[in-house]
Amino acid sequence: MTVRRMNYREAVREALREALARDKRVFLMGEDVNRYGGAYACSLGLPAEFGDERIRDAPLSESAFVGAGIGAALGGMRPIVEIMTINFSLLALDQIVNSAATLRHMSGGQFSVPIVIRMATGAGRQLAAQHSHSLEGWYGHIPGIRVLAPATVADARGMLWPALLDPDPVVIMEHATLYNDEDELPAEGDMSVDITKAAKRREGSDATVIAHSASVKKALNAAEMLAGEGIDCEVIDLRILRPLDDETIVASVRKTHRAVIVDEAWRSGSLAAEISSRITEQAFYDLDGAVERVCSAEVPIPYPKHLEQAALPQPQSIAAAVRKAMRR
């Protein structure tokens, strides 16, 4: 099978193109998606192919254009709404949490909201505290929505179409540091991926490192460092932040007896806290030590590069947490 190289940004763009081509009800809406090509250039070139009707620039009001997207979905369309960063999505939380996530339940199943909301998340690009946070866990808290976190080029390419097929709202978190990552993908064929299961990115026997999004790469780097010390890590990429794939996580921890959770969000009230709790609920008697967490420093993400990097989980701090879990 022939393969081709593409980066994460191109994978997102190709997924958008595929969706727009496959289903006439699909349209893309968001700030700067048309004339500017998207804040991260994901929709660059698409207006020429699909026209201004289907690649729509929205005014600077997240609440308004997410709300409009929800309305379009209720009206039978398949909107893809892009929000520039997760920090700005807070302006649309009312629409997402109070409307999109609830309407199926509040209508007794009469209404579906088949909207897909994409947003960039995460730190590492010196965009300072109002553009760099990892609030995925907040969305993971909300019943009624599915939350995806593609960490690989293949997932960036393959998650959008299944997300559009989901009759309920799906939020896709694209980490801003991943857009230039390259990988090989098959040249042709169905690129769709499963959007229900976590993935094992590295097989190991001594400790399970659970990560998502950009932290997966860091966890894999840490695993390589530790391999040189004779510690064999398994790395789980969560992929789906809601509903969490407990089965994959717990099966791995049952095997390795040690768990380290990497989460770029803050520790307090985090997704890492939730996963840790599920592990102790479901695999307590398999644990050979406390569940360790590697999270960001509890400060607004700093602007200076050295402080920003110091605030985030890094391979070194992940490796240190694994050693601690191994009691080495």
Add this chain to the structure above:
Amino acid sequence: MIEFKMPSLGADMEAATLVEWFKEPGDRVERGDIIALVETQKGAIEIEVFNEGIIGEQRVQPGRKVPVGTVLATILGPAEEGPSGPAAKTTKAVEPRPPERLVSAGETPAPAAPPPLRVTPAARRRAAALGISPENLSPGPDGIIGLEQLPPGPEREASPPRSRRAGLDLDEMRKAIGAAMARSHREIPHYWVVHAIDSTALFDWLEAQNVMRPIERRLLYIAPLMKAIALALKQVPELNGHYEQGAFRPSPVVHMGLATALRGGGLIAPAIRDIDSKSVDELMSAIAELVPRARLGRLRSSEMTDGTVTLTNLGEGNADSVFPLIYPNQVAIVGCGTASPRPWVVGNAVAIRQVIQVTLAGDHRVSHGRHAAQFLTRLSELLAHPEAL
């Protein structure tokens, strides 16, 4: 050059798997050094070397199962170490001594309360599955007992073909016990003599001793009991030694195998050496050190082969008496029932006394009932004066 062979670690052992070398070619070894770990039906045994020299060639690689007598390695004697010979590596590093706590005059160090046992959930479960009491395990450097402090366990681990580390296989052990006891029953003409011994003096003495001692130095009655048995055996040499190739070889010292039940069904009788010349306190520490190791399946080769006699002690709250079978090629085994209060004639009255039923099983090819009676009478006298042990 000396050929270092797979030792026989018991009459019932035919072969064993070499698990790990602890010394490499070129390493200097001294008598008593542990040079390898082998796995037998009775668990993992650390093999000691009885010669001095330098490891030449290792002929068996870890993972191989070889019959008893197979040459495992060659050891070059001191004369063979030429300047061109393998460079001798010094294996004995000077271990830094931990700083001793200074105790000012007049201050007696208070016996520290034992820290609460910290065991990880996974370790607790594996220990239970293996029949090991966590109290008998030594914690890791951080004071916690985790999986690394345990032998591998029978877990529903989805790990690929179980990479076997050394440990206990209770099924194999059951087979080994069966083979040894069948041979004992078949070959040794046993006789048994029982004597009920008033042990009140022993228990009174123990109680008085233990009141004065910090918890970690308290004695269990097995320690003075073993000492008394050893001293009594010294008087009846026909009950202490080995019967091999049609002849009895008495032993000048008493190395006593202590039958140790392993939860889950195993039984093993590692020997404590020179019981007759150890103090009761030394014996107590030896037992405290040996029993957990036996339960972990980490014994040394000498402990498996050195026994000149065996003691099976049912312990407190158990059955009244036991009629054990001799462990070949030994010639006697002592069985102690539980100590329980009994009506007992003292002078002209009946009193309540702590009584132990002691059985001596002897090998009729070597001894007979009178020897057993001599031994039991002497034991009774010795236990009446525990302070003298």
